[in-house]
Each structure stands twice: as C-alpha cells, then as structure tokens.
Amino acid sequence: MKTPVFIALCASLVFSGKAQAQTAAGRAAGSAVFERECASCHRQTSATSEAPSAEVLRQLAPDAIVTALTSGRMRVQGERLSENERRAVAEFLTGRSVDATSTSITNRCASTSPMPAEIQGSQWNGWGAGLANTRYQPASRASIAAADVPKLKLKWAFGFAGTLAARTQPTVVGGRLFTASEKGEVYALDAKTGCVHWIYQARAAVRTAMTVAPFPANSGSTRFALYFGDGQANAYAVDAETGSLLWARKVDEHPNAAITGAPAVHEGRVYVPTSAAGEEVRGGRLDYGCCTFRGSVSALDAVTGAVVWKSYSIPEEPKPRAKNKDGVQLFGPAGGGMWGAPTIDARRGVLYLGTGNGFAEPAQKTTNAVIAFDLATGRIRWAKQTVPNDVWIWQCPPESSTNPNCPSKQGPDFDFGTSPLIARTPQGRELLIVPQKSGVMYALDPDNEGAVVWEYRFGQGSAFGAQWGAAADERNAYVGNGGTLSQSPGGMHAVDLESGKRAWFVPPAPKLCAGGSDERCYASQGGALTAIPGVVFSGGADGGLRAYSTRDGSIVWQFDTNREFATVNGAKANGATIDGAGAVVVDGWLFVNSGYNGIVGRAGNALLAFDVE
Numbered sequence: 162m163k164t165p166v167f168i169a170l171c172a173s174l175v176f177s178g179k180a181q182a183q184t185a186a187g188r189a190a191g192s193a194v195f196e197r198e199c200a201s202c203h204r205q206t207s208a209t210s211e212a213p214s215a216e217v218l219r220q221l222a223p224d225a226i227v228t229a230l231t232s233g234r235m236r237v238q239g240e241r242l243s244e245n246e247r248r249a250v251a252e253f254l255t256g257r258s259v260d261a262t263s264t265s266i267t268n269r270c271a272s273t274s275p276m277p278a279e280i281q282g283s284q285w286n287g288w289g290a291g292l293a294n295t296r297y298q299p300a301s302r303a304s305i306a307a308a309d310v311p312k313l314k315l316k317w318a319f320g321f322a323g324t325l326a327a328r329t330q331p332t333v334v335g336g337r338l339f340t341a342s343e344k345g346e347v348y349a350l351d352a353k354t355g356c357v358h359w360i361y362q363a364r365a366a367v368r369t370a371m372t373v374a375p376f377p378a379n380s381g382s383t384r385f386a387l388y389f390g391d392g393q394a395n396a397y398a399v400d401a402e403t404g405s406l407l408w409a410r411k412v413d414e415h416p417n418a419a420i421t422g423a424p425a426v427h428e429g430r431v432y433v434p435t436s437a438a439g440e441e442v443r444g445g446r447l448d449y450g451c452c453t454f455r456g457s458v459s460a461l462d463a464v465t466g467a468v469v470w471k472s473y474s475i476p477e478e479p480k481p482r483a484k485n486k487d488g489v490q491l492f493g494p495a496g497g498g499m500w501g502a503p504t505i506d507a508r509r510g511v512l513y514l515g516t517g518n519g520f521a522e523p524a525q526k527t528t529n530a531v532i533a534f535d536l537a538t539g540r541i542r543w544a545k546q547t548v549p550n551d552v553w554i555w556q557c558p559p560e561s562s563t564n565p566n567c568p569s570k571q572g573p574d575f576d577f578g579t580s581p582l583i584a585r586t587p588q589g590r591e592l593l594i595v596p597q598k599s600g601v602m603y604a605l606d607p608d609n610e611g612a613v614v615w616e617y618r619f620g621q622g623s624a625f626g627a628q629w630g631a632a633a634d635e636r637n638a639y640v641g642n643g644g645t646l647s648q649s650p651g652g653m654h655a656v657d658l659e660s661g662k663r664a665w666f667v668p669p670a671p672k673l674c675a676g677g678s679d680e681r682c683y684a685s686q687g688g689a690l691t692a693i694p695g696v697v698f699s700g701g702a703d704g705g706l707r708a709y710s711t712r713d714g715s716i717v718w719q720f721d722t723n724r725e726f727a728t729v730n731g732a733k734a735n736g737a738t739i740d741g742a743g744a745v746v747v748d749g750w751l752f753v754n755s756g757y758n759g760i761v762g763r764a765g766n767a768l769l770a771f772d773v774e
Contacts, residue, residue: 191253194246205643223258226251238326241322243375244265270356276385276402277335280373283748284334288423288502289374289630290691293583296632296743297692304749305773307695310708311718313751314774317355318726318767320734321346325764327754328368330423330689330742332387337401338752339387340768341367347389349404352750355729355770359404365393370423370502370742372431373401377464386463388431390420392463396461408466410686412459415440422580425512427536429471431461434504434514442518444566447487451554451566452495453479456513458503458534470613472539474516474532475525482522483565491565493521495646496552497528501580501630503595509607510536515577515595519552521566528552531581531595531603531611545611548575548599553624574624575599583607584633586658594638594658594760596628602640602654604661615661619654621647629741630689632697634711637664640698643687645761651684653699653709667714672703673721674737674763681738681763689743698746700739702762706753722755726767737765749773 230239230247239247244439252258280286283302290298300306305313310514321327321342329341338352345363350356369390376386376398386400394415398407412420415438425432437454444451451663456474474497496519504513511533519528530546552573561567581595584604592614593605605611618642626645632639637655644650651669656662673681683702691698696708696717704723707716722736736755740762744753750772756765 173753175642187249188380190246191249192253192463193258194242194250195253196243198250223248223251223255226227226254248770249344253395265726266357266360267732268356270351270354273358274336276337278383280334280375280385285745285747287425288330288370289504289580289582292425292427292505292507293581294502294504294580294630295584296630296690297634298746300694302748303693303746305693305746305751307693307710307717309773310696311321312773313718313720313771315720315769317770318619318728318734318770319350319355319730319770320728320732321766321768322732324766325756325758326762327756327766327768328741329754331745331752331754331768332371332373333745333747333750333752334373334589336399337584339371339373339401340754341371341389343368344389347387347399347404349401352748352770353718356728360400361404361406363391364395364409365391367391368741369420372424372426374408374426374463376400388424388426388463390424390433392419394418394420394435395421396424396431396459396466398431398463398466400468409467410468412461412468412471413457415454417443417454421500422514425503425505426463428507429463430505431463432512433459433461433499434458434499434503436500436517438498441496441518441553442555445557447485447564447566448489449566450490450492453492454495454498454520455479456497456499456516458499458514458539460539468665470539472534472541472772473497474514474527476524476527476541479521486563491521494519494523494525496520497525498576500576500578500627500683501643504580504583505536506583506607507536509526509545511542512536513593515581516578517578518572518574519568520554522552524550524552526669529575529577529597531577531593531605533607533611543610545613547597547603548573549599551693573599573622575622576627578627579630581605582631582633584638584658585635588659592658594631594633596631596640598622598624598626598643600626600642600644602631602638602656604638604658608674617654617656617661617663620644620652621649623647623650626650626683626685626702627741628687630743632690633658636690637711639692639711641686641688641690641699642669643685645683645685645687645702651686651701653686653697653714655711655714665714667709667716670705670716670719673701673705674703681761683761685761688740691744691746693746698744698751700743700753700755702738702740704737704739704755704763704765706739706744718772722765722767722769726769728767732766734767735765736767736769737763
C-alpha cells in the first residue's frame with residue numbers, strides 16, 4: 162500500500178548541516194553511514210523520490226530518528242545498521258546527541274476523573290464509529306447540527322514532538338481522547354482541554370485507531386482496556402484509566418509485518434489484521450529473497466491476548482519459485498496485506514477485510530479482494546476480487562525478464578486500503594460499500610458471496626495515493642477521490658445507495674498549499690470521510706479540512722491547517738497533508754490529525770480540536 166507508508170531511510174533523511182555538537186569522529190561515522198545507506202537513494206530525481214526538506218528535518222529530535230530506524234517507518238533500512246550506526250547517523254543529521262533528548266509529560270492534567278462505569282453516551286470508538294464502519298455519527302452523538310458547522314473554531318492543538326506525521330485517528334470515549342505518535346507514545350488526553358492523563362510507550366510506531374472495550378477485573382468489577390497495534394505487529398491491551406499494560410501479543414513473526422488497521426472488539430475477542438509495506442519496498446533488491454509475507458487476521462482473547470485463530474489472505478504458503486542472478490532463493494505467492502480495520506457482521510457471523518496487491522507470483526484470487534471470514538473459526542467463506550493479476554513491487558519495471566524478484570508484468574497496485582462498510586439502502590437492503598485505488602467504488606451483496614450490485618467510477622486511479630474510507634448515511638455513500646498522481650485527483654462524490662447513480666459531484670477546491678516550497682502539494686482527497694446528519698467532512702492532501710452539505714455538495718466550512726500552531730503541551734507543531742485517518746465528531750467537538758509525511762504527503766505533527774463558538 163504505497164502512499165508509501167515509508168520509502169526508506171534514504172528517501173526521508175537529508176543532511177541538516179547542524180552537526181557542530183558532535184566530535185569529529187562522530188561526524189565521520191555518521192557521514193559514512195549516510196553516504197553508504199542513504200545518499201544514492203536520496204539523490205534520485207524521479208517524481209516519486211521526494212523527501213522532506215532539510216528545514217523540516219532540523220525540527221526532529223535525534224531519538225525520533227533512532228526510533229524510526231529501530232521500530233518505526235524506516236526500520237527496513239535500520240535492520241542493516243548496528244545500534245551505534247543508527248545513533249551516529251541520527252546525531253550527524255540533527256547535530257545533537259541522542260542522550261541529550263528525553264520525553265517527559267508536559268501539560269499533565271491537574272486531576273483525573275475515573276472512567277465511567279459503562280461505555281455509553283457520546284463517543285467515537287475505533288475506526289468507523291461502530292462495528293459496521295459506516296463512519297457516520299448520528300445527531301445524538303455528534304451534538305453538532307449542520308447549521309452550526311460554519312461556527313466551528315479551533316479551541317486547542319496538541320503537538321507530537323519529534324515526529325513528521327500524525328497518522329493515528331483519535332478515539333474519544335468517556336471524556337478521554339486516545340491517540341498515538343510515530344515514536345510509539347500512546348496518549349490519554351482530556352477531550353475538552355488536551356491535558357495529558359498518561360503516556361504509554363509502545364515497542365514501535367503506532368498508527369492504528371484504538372478501540373475501548375470492557376475488561377473484567379479480578380475484583381469482579383469492570384474496567385476498560387484500550388486495544389491497538391504497532392509497526393512491528395504487536396497487539397496491545399492497555400488499561401484505559403491508568404495506561405498500565407494488561408497484555409501484549411506479537412501476531413505475526415514476519416520481519417516486515419505491521420498493524421495498520423484498528424483492532425475490532427466483539428464478544429470477548431479482538432480481531433487484528435496485518436500488512437507489510439516493507440516487503441514490497443525491498444522486494445526488488447537482488448539481495449532479498451522476495452517474497453514471503455501474507456496478510457493475516459488474528460482473533461485474540463480480549464482478556465489474555467491468547468490466539469484463538471489466525472487466517473491468511475493467501476491460504477497457500479510461499480514456496481521456492483526461482484533464484485535470481487545472484488543466487489538468492491525467491492519465494493511466492495505473497496502479499497495481500499490487510500490495511501484497514503475489520504468490519505464485523507454479527508448477524509451473518511462474519512468479518513470483512515479488504516486486501517492489497519500481490520508481492521510475488523503466482524497471482525492469487527484473494528488479492529485486491531474483499532474477504533469474508535467466519536467469526537468463530539477464521540475460515541474464508543468467500544472472496545470477491547475486483548482487479549486480478551496485480552503483483553506489484555516498488556521500483557520494478559513494467560515488464561521484467563531479467564530480474565525474477567520483480568513480477569513478469571508489473572501490476573497497477575490497486576489495493577483495497579480501507580474497511581468495507583455495511584450500509585442499508587432506503588428499501589432496507591444491506592450492502593457492502595468499498596472504494597478502491599482503481600478509482601471505482603463497489604456495492605457488494607453480502608448474501609451472495611460478494612456479487613457486485615453496482616459499481617461507480619469516481620476517479621482515474623493511481624498507484625500512489627490510497628483510498629482510506631468512504632462514509633454512508635441513510636441515503637448516500639460518500640467518497641473523496643484520491644488518485645494523487647493521476648491527471649485529475651480530488652473532488653467529492655455522493656452516490657445513491659439504492660441505484661449506484663451519482664447524487665452529486667463537486668470538483669476539487671483550489672489547493673490551499675499552492676505556492677509553497679514543497680512540491681508535494683496535491684488536490685487528492687483519499688483520506689477517510691466522516692458524516693453527520695447534513696454534513697460530510699473531508700481532509701485533503703492540500704492541508705484543507707472541508708465540510709460539504711450532503712444535500713448538494715456545497716462547501717459550508719473550511720479550515721486551512723497549513724501553519725504552525727501554539728500547542729497545549731508546548732511542542733512545536735504544524736499542519737500539512739491530511740490523509741489516512743479522518744475527522745472524529747463527538748459531543749459537540751471535532752478532532753483531526755494533520756500531517757502525513759511520505760512520497761505524496763507533506764510533514765506535519767498536529768492534533769487539532771474544534772468546538773462550535
């Protein structure tokens with residue numbers, strides 16, 4: 162899934178010219194690592210090798226770079242470095258000592274109220290505001306009338322110190338806002354003030370949304386657990402009130418496995434998907450035995466973390482398939498990462514997940530597909546593939562006859578990056594609605610093995626720039642056009658649920674980032690949408706957060722996040738690309754993260770909170 166989640170150390174680190182704090186020996190060591198591991202990749206001039214500016218990187222703490230290389234977005238490159246080399250390059254790039262930086266809680270809440278006895282009332286829990294993942298917040302929980310949306314004003318901002326992206330969609334339950342950073346710091350904030358109740362340090366970067374669910378206590382009373390995953394495929398249960406670890410479970414041993422989709426909790430089980438951008442990034446290298454990762458979903462016991470069952474998107478295990486010219490053994494089939502949160506269909510006893518492209522041949526019928534897994538056993542009941550023969554590896558040519566690391570014919574890279582949502586038409590029919598990177602949104606029949614009921618083309622499609630989530634109310638499905646590197650990215654569509662016909666279309670608004678020095682200024686709107694009665698919210702790659710009338714698509718409110726913000730925790734923060742996670746609306750507030758550093762995203766690290774004034 163290539164926004165890309167990362168494109169290596171060499172596509173993200175630039176010499177900042179601030180190494181005066183190091184010794185000559187330290188500078189020489191760090192410089193050598195940079196030249197050997199980063200420079201050749203960084204100096205590429207293709208449109209897909211853009212990197213953050215030196216000015217942006219100067220804002221990073223050296224420990225943030227070490228974290229990225231050890232357990233974060235650049236750990237594939239970090240695997241080839243020793244601990245001393247990771248420290249040396251971080252200090253070389255920032256000009257500061259790793260030991261000189263530390264994380265401490267600032268803006269700690271003066272008092273902490275206990276979590277409520279029951280999860281009730283206004284909340285946004287997990288990825289899609291419910292197990293059906295409709296991303297629709299009813300009036301009783303939104304508490305923002307459509308007429309009041311133009312009155313939204315920024316009330317506070319929170320900065321994720323020493324990071325280049327804010328990818329984790331907030332969860333708001335019981336007056337607390339739960340979120341995380343690329344340094345693996347998990348935060349419990351007061352939703353109205355942004356003060357910090359606690360911070361938990363995960364083992365790797367965290368980008369999943371989080372889910373709160375009851376957790377039985379030894380005393381017989383009930384407390385609540387916060388469930389999430391990290392960039393090394395560790396799933397966690399943390400006490401939502403105190404931040405103490407309840408359990409952690411590694412759900413996949415593949416070195417590139419990661420959890421990007423929010424865990425779903427249902428009837429005592431936690432369902433956790435895995436993806437692996439790292440393998441498709443490194444798979445074309447002749448020194449790598451491409452490819453062995455298969456997307457998976459694990460059902461864990463919510464109390465103990467024990468694995469109840471595990472099922473793969475590609476049932477067949479990878480087998481030796483060829484050797485490249487360097488004699489490296491290659492494997493396949495592989496791929497089919499699961500990027501989104503599971504969608505739970507309790508009535509039918511299944512969960513639905515979308516899958517990504519293949520990494521290695523032979524091509525499989527369960528990639529670029531929606532798969533229905535049995536909730537009790539993990540057995541695949543059915544799979545509906547929409548784009549076949551899509552085997553894609555980073556930097557491989559359109560056709561390859563000399564490097565068997567690459568597919569014989571490079572696929573279009575048209576993943577399903579989002580969760581299918583369960584919508585109900587005005588006539589009462591249930592449909593699975595899911596947009597794809599191909600630029601097509603599908604309505605599938607959950608009672609007929611995913612047969613296509615209708616399809617709607619909303620864009621040209623693009624390998625770069627994901628589709629992270631549609632939204633649906635009682636009449637329409639809403640989708641923003643990603644297609645970042647297509648000829649016509651951006652714009653919003655409303656599609657009649659019953660017929661699949663266009664209800665309205667609005668072209669992209671003028672880009673708010675236009676005129677800046679960073680070339681990664683795009684009109685795409687592939688981020689997850691959020692709907693409330695009368696309004697649908699869309700964050701754009703241009704840094705704009707916009708509210709559209711669900712009646713005709715007119716823009717009723719807009720906020721430009723492309724600036725620095727004074728933060729309640731004192732961390733330096735700025736907004737930029739909004740992608741991936743969507744806005745969260747709950748109890749009269751709107752929360753959104755801004756900043757999505759990558760090849761098609763500009764760096765930012767701000768959590769923004771809005772209220773009606």
